[in-house]
Amino acid sequence: MQEHTVRSYGEELRRLREMIARMGGLAERQVADAVSALVRRDAELATEVMARDAEIDALEREIENFCIRLLALRQPVGQDLRLVIASLKIIHAIERIGDYARNAAKRSIVLAQQPPLGSLNGFQRMAVLVQEELKGAMDALVNDDAARASEVWASDQSVDEVYNGIFREMLTHMMEDPRNITAATHLLFVAKNLERIGDHATNIAETVYYAVSGKPMTEERPKADSSPFAVVRPPA
Template sequence: MPQDLSEHIVKSYDEQLKRLRELVVRMGGLAERQLADSTTALMQRNAEFAGQIIERDAEINALEREIEAFCIQLLALRQPVAQDLRFIIACLKVAHNLERIGDYARNAAKRTVVLASLPHVGSMNGFEWMARLVQQNLKDAIDALVNQDAAAAERVWGADEAVDKIYNGIFRELLTHMMEDPRNITAATHMMFIAKNFERIGDHATNIAETVHYAIVGDTLPEDRPKSDGSNYAVVRPPAD
């Protein structure tokens, strides 16, 4: 094969990998925006803004399909090996996690539409703080992919425990409000689902970090990552008479 043709093929392949990275970064940015806006809509109890977030989810879904098709094309035509193969497979997995993050942000927005018409229950500080942590973890996971930074990915992998602790606190507080006054049940239930949506977004950010770490170093992180979701075992005692 002539040298100039060989160089052209290599350059074309590098450009395709660059385009794939850009698509994933764009999708990550959209997912981050959905999460941030869902949090804003919740804190402001803004049903109209929440409705806009719901409608925007189609853009994330379309981008996932584009990334999937592009990855399949690369696998079929380029037959990548070693780190390139891991990177392309990682992009497939990351796109799937980002699509699920978009779904959870949309679901939170749907609950916010209902909450906006219900009486206020409890404090929103935990929701704001948890969403902020989750958004930072998501941003750091995507940055780790872009920068090929395995250490950063591992830090995200270990950062989800703080999110779980906040979620547990929200869960217990809302249970207490429900037991104190049955009129709080409807609003508190929607808030529990929103908190769970944020917690699951945190889990998907961790999944992305695990995938990125494997793509870079070719080795998996331990399965027993730090996690503190104890809501399944929460015990709330009824208020004293």
């Protein structure tokens, strides 16, 4: 009698991609909700985001164990081995994205009690951009689409540009009024979290590209984060 719970190898690899895409979807939602909590000054939503991070962590462990079983039982080689190794890297990057979203949510709780600092449009813009990147990378993985992965990889520059704008804006707020310093500092770190999320999404796209095409990305990605060099002068 046939054992019905035994999946075929091909099915297992498909299931692996789907599990990763689900994990990526959860992380996208976490980023969206963390920034909504920030913009709407919604401490309750922020608390939910912080609690939900455990789901992402659990999924990482589940997928990692799935990969280890695959390696032990199927002993994949070539393209399949590459996919499993790439999967381990990708889930780790998604887990980091989850952590950054949780951290942003945590800071938005403090920020809800601080005086508001003008429009937070830049943060919403960053959130939309990094969610698109993450979604693009997941689509590329599920559909075996190297061209899509390459597109995502090239798009991170606009995230960096918004980040650089926020960096200067926050320093200016601080210089105008010392009462802005606590809020502006936390907002700087939230912006940095979003910038790091964008970086991780780019790395995921790079890993997907390699897993799907078998070739590493060759060019250096244009990196537009100039903030480590930024200097803003106080008003005269």
